[in-house]
Amino acid sequence: MKRGQAVVTDLFIAIAVFIVLVTITTVIWDLYTIRLKMRQEYEDMIVKNLQISDQLVKNPGVPNDWEYVIQQNPDYVDVLGLAFDDRILSSQKVEMFRTNMTNQKVKDILKIGLYNYYFVIKEQNGTPILAKGNNPIGSFNTVNLARLVRYKDRTRIMEFALWK
Secondary structure, three states: OHHHHHHHHHHHHHHHHHHHHHHHHHHHHHHHHHHHHHHHHHHHHHHHHHHHHHHHHHOOEEOOOHHHHOOOOHHHOOEEOOEEEOOEEOHHHHHHHHHHOOHHHHHHHHOOOOOEEEEEEEOOOOOEEEEEEOOOOOOOOEEEEEEEEEEOOEEEEEEEEEEO
């Protein structure tokens, strides 16, 4: 009779230990899954931001003269580019981008989906000259890239940030 009670007690202890171990394993698995998704999203933002920054500062866009036609047809721009030469920004393109394109239109052209963006051109001392988009102040998940560019015959810093 006493042996049977000991076996039942051992069985309950073994089941309790098993349940605790399965629970701990499940929680750790979920934690690593969440971390992996966050890292993948961050790396995706880095790649997108590299592509967008290069696109903006290295090519004029498609079509090349989109800044002249955008007022009549905002859907005219297929690829957004702000340069007339590698890392030399066109004042007309930057001004049309800043004033005549809605944030949603920019997001659609750049194919950034659910991300927000912030575009700024600064003096070399950090003083902003112009900006477009929503500033990511206080945002947890932000990727910010800076490029040296020529803008209005001076070396400036162009920053483009993607954030969520």
